[in-house]
Amino acid sequence: xxxxxxxxxxxxxxxxxxxxxxxxxxxxxxxxxxxxxxxxxxxxxxxxxxxxxxxxxxxxxxxxxxxxxxxxxxxxxxxxxxxxxxxxxxxxxxxxxxxxxxxxxxxxxxxxxxxxxxxxxxxxxxxxxxxxxxxxxxxxxxxxxxxxxxxxxxxxxxxxxxxxxxxxxxxxxxxxxxxxxxxxxxxxxxxxxxxxxxxxxxxxxxxxxxxxxxxxxxxxxxxxxxxxxxxxxxxxxxxxxxxxxxxxxxxxxxxxxxxxxxxxxxxxxxxxxxxxxxxxxxxxxxxxxxxxxxxxxxxxxxxxxxxxxxxxxxxxxxxxxxxxxxxxxxxxxxxxxxxxxxxxxxxxxxxxxxxxxxxxxxxxxxxxxxxxxxx
Numbered sequence: 001x002x003x004x005x006x007x008x009x010x011x012x013x014x015x016x017x018x019x020x021x022x023x024x025x026x027x028x029x030x031x032x033x034x035x036x037x038x039x040x041x042x043x044x045x046x047x048x049x050x051x052x053x054x055x056x057x058x059x060x061x062x063x064x065x066x067x068x069x070x071x072x073x074x075x076x077x078x079x080x081x082x083x084x085x086x087x088x089x090x091x092x093x094x095x096x097x098x099x100x101x102x103x104x105x106x107x108x109x110x111x112x113x114x115x116x117x118x119x120x121x122x123x124x125x126x127x128x129x130x131x132x133x134x135x136x137x138x139x140x141x142x143x144x145x146x147x148x149x150x151x152x153x154x155x156x157x158x159x160x161x162x163x164x165x166x167x168x169x170x171x172x173x174x175x176x177x178x179x180x181x182x183x184x185x186x187x188x189x190x191x192x193x194x195x196x197x198x199x200x201x202x203x204x205x206x207x208x209x210x211x212x213x214x215x216x217x218x219x220x221x222x223x224x225x226x227x228x229x230x231x232x233x234x235x236x237x238x239x240x241x242x243x244x245x246x247x248x249x250x251x252x253x254x255x256x257x258x259x260x261x262x263x264x265x266x267x268x269x270x271x272x273x274x275x276x277x278x279x280x281x282x283x284x285x286x287x288x289x290x291x292x293x294x295x296x297x298x299x300x301x302x303x304x305x306x307x308x309x310x311x312x313x314x315x316x317x318x319x320x321x322x323x324x325x326x327x328x329x330x331x332x333x334x335x336x337x338x339x340x341x342x343x344x345x346x347x348x349x350x351x352x353x354x355x356x357x358x359x360x361x362x363x364x365x366x367x368x369x370x371x372x373x374x375x
Contacts, residue, residue, distance in 0.1 A: 005047060005048050005049075006035060006036055006045040006046065006047055006048075007046050007047075008043075008045060009023055009024075009034070009043070009044045009045065010053055011047065012045075012046035012050070012051070012054070012128060015051060016051055016054035016055055016058060016156045017054075017055065017058050018054055018057070018058050021367040023044070023046070023054075024044070026057060026254070027044065027091075027149050029067060029317060031057060031067070031070060031071060031074065032050065032057060032248070034046050034373070035047035035050060041122070043223060046252055047173060053074065054271060056073075056074065056125050056136070057070060057074065060073060063088070063089070063092075063371075064092065069084065069088055072084055073085065076232060088108050088308045096249040097211055097215060098215075100212075100248075100374050101215060101245075101246060101247075101248075102214055106226035108280075116229035116230045116231035116235070116236055117200065117202060117204070117229060117230045117231075118198075118200045118201045118202055118227065118228070118229055118230075119172070119174045119179070119200045119228040119229060119230050119235065120174050120179045120194075120198065120199055120200050120205050120228050121122075121196055121198035121225055121226070121227050121228070122194055122196050122197060122199075122220065122225070122226050122228065123197060123225060123226075124180065124220050124223035124224055124225060124226045124239065125221050126194060126236075127194065127220055127226055128217045128220040128221035129219075129221075130180065130181050130194055130364075131170065131213050131214075131217055132217060133190065133222070133339075133364055134181045134182065134183045134190045134191065134192050134364075135170055135183055135210055135213065135214065136183075136184060136190060136333045136334075137171070137183040137184055137188045137189055137190035137333075137334075137366065138167060138168045138170070138183045138184075138185060138210050139167035139168050139185035139186070141143055141305075146179075159286045160294075165209075165250055165252060165253055165256075166250050166252035166253070167184065167185055167186065168209075168210045168211070168256075169183070169208055169209055169210050169250045170182070170183050170206065170207065170208050170210055170213055171183065171201075171205070171206075171207045171208075171254045171257070172204070172206060172207075172208055172235075173196070173204075173205045174196075174199075174200050174203060174204045174205070174228075175199075176200075176203070177199065178193050178194065178195055178196070178201050178330050179193070179194045179196055179228075180192070180194075181193075181194070181275055182254060182257055184257055186255065187330065187368075187369050188330055188333075188334065188366065188367065188368050188369065189214055189257055189261075189353075189363050189366065189367040190334070190337070190365070190366040190367070191261075191364075191366075192362070192363055192364040192365070193256070193363045197225060197289065200228075204230050206215045206230070206235070206249040206250075207249065207250045207252070207254045208247045208248070208249055208250070208303045209247055209248040209249070209250055211246075212246070212247035212248055213247055215245075216237055216245040216247060219237075219239060219242050219243070219245060220237060220239065220245075222242070223239035223240065223241075223242055224240070225239075225240070226238070226239055233248065233249055234246055234247055234248045234249050235247050235249060260353075260367070261367070263346070264353060264355070264367075265348050265352070266348075267319065267346035267347060267348055267350055267355070268319050268320050268322070268347065268349060269294055269317065269318070269320050269321075269322045269345075269346075269347040269348075270317070270318050270319055270344065270345065270346055270347070271294050271299055271316065271317045271318075271321040271344070271345045271347070272315065272316040272342055272343070272344050272345075272359050273313060273314070273315040273316075273342065273343060273345070274313075274314075274341060274342055275335060275338055275340070275341055275343045276341065277313050277314075278299070278301075278335055278343065279312060279332065279335055279336055281301040281311040281313055282301060282328065282331065282332050282335070283332075284311065285301055285303075285311075285328070286303070287303055287304075287325070287328070288328045288329075289304065289325055289326065289327055289328060289371060290302070290303070290325070290328060290331070291304045291310075291323060291324065291325045292304065292320060292322075292323075292324050292325075292326070292327060293310070293321075293322075293323050294315070294317050294322045294323075294324075294347070295317060295321045296317055296321075297312070298313055298314050298315045299310050299312075299313045299315040299318065300312045300313070300318065301313065304325055319347075322349070322350065323350065324347060324349075324350045324354070324369050324370045325350070325370055325371050325372070325373055326368065326371060327371055330368055330369070331368060334356045334366040334368045335356060337364070337366065338356060338357065338358050339358040339363070339367070340359060340360055340363065340366050341360040342359035342360065343356055343357065343358065344357055344358070344359045345361060350370060350372075350373075351370060351372065352370075353366070353368065353369055354369075354370060355367055358369060
């Protein structure tokens with residue numbers, strides 16, 4: 001290689017962002033050997049063509065990728081390298097979640113491991129199912145501008161407030177009779193009421209971190225009974241024969257969902273339909289914003305610009321004829337989590353919240369906002 005294309009190690013270090021000692025280390029490891037080594041002095045020189053590899057190496061190390069992983073990425077094609085990067089980031093996120101959960105548990109026990117106040121004792125499989133069902137209504141990180149059901153009854157599309165962690169949590173309210181689980185992204189609201197095996201020592205309400213609960217669900221499902229205890233800044237899920245799980249309580253104030261539920265008007269249209277049939281029709285719908293047309297002939301799933309086609313489903317419809325439009329992801333999730341083979345839809349017009357619940361079990365209720373036809 002011509003000397004004009006070689007750089008001294010100091011110059012190469014400055015241009016690549018790596019220190020000279022790091023370059024020596026990566027050379028010894030085989031990741032970035034110098035282009036030339038002076039046999040008399042041992043002085044190392046690097047080629048201009050090595051800069052791109054050196055910068056990529058530095059950036060990989062900046063995201064804490066181990067040396068073996070760096071070697072694999074640098075030796076892979078673009079598609080395989082992208083897959084390896086995704087796997088590395090997923091591991092980091094998983095480790096961070098575990099660290100946060102363990103750190104929160106350590107904070108609780110620093111002052112002693114005294115038991116907390118009993119919230120309730122619940123059947124593990126039932127609690128796990130309820131948590132998974134209700135958490136489908138939590139916010140996602142991607143925002144889209146729209147009014148919200150907790151603020152207004154008119155909507156143009158789903159909304160999420162990425163700055164508000166409370167919208168990714170599960171609100172728990174425990175009384176001397178029941179435990180209510182609620183989640184909302186301000187566009188959709190889901191709530192389920194559980195009857196405890198044993199009630200708590202006092203009423204309790206708090207919003208629990210959704211990620212912590214998801215991480216605990218597998219253990220909860222495998223436990224016959226789960227004792228839920230409240231401690232400062234969190235709750236304990238205590239399970240016989242398994243490690244207790246600590247979940248953080250979020251400090252932000254939860255949206256006033258009770259006022260929303262209390263303010264709902266009477267349904268002007270009600271439809272009872274087979275859950276499976278409705279889900280299949282939504283799956284076959286070609287668009288992302290299906291229209292439901294409800295008449296005394298049944299329920300038709302159709303495109304917004306085609307009122308004559310679509311899939312007509314048998315349904316028991318009472319009240320006013322109605323044409324209403326939804327986001328596919330929102331409607332599908334609300335229907336799929338309903339309990340039992342049939343779902344009941346209580347509708348209050350094309351721009352009002354729709355209540356979706358089991359036709360024979362009302363302990364899981366989902367409130368879903370439609371979208372306007374000019375969305």
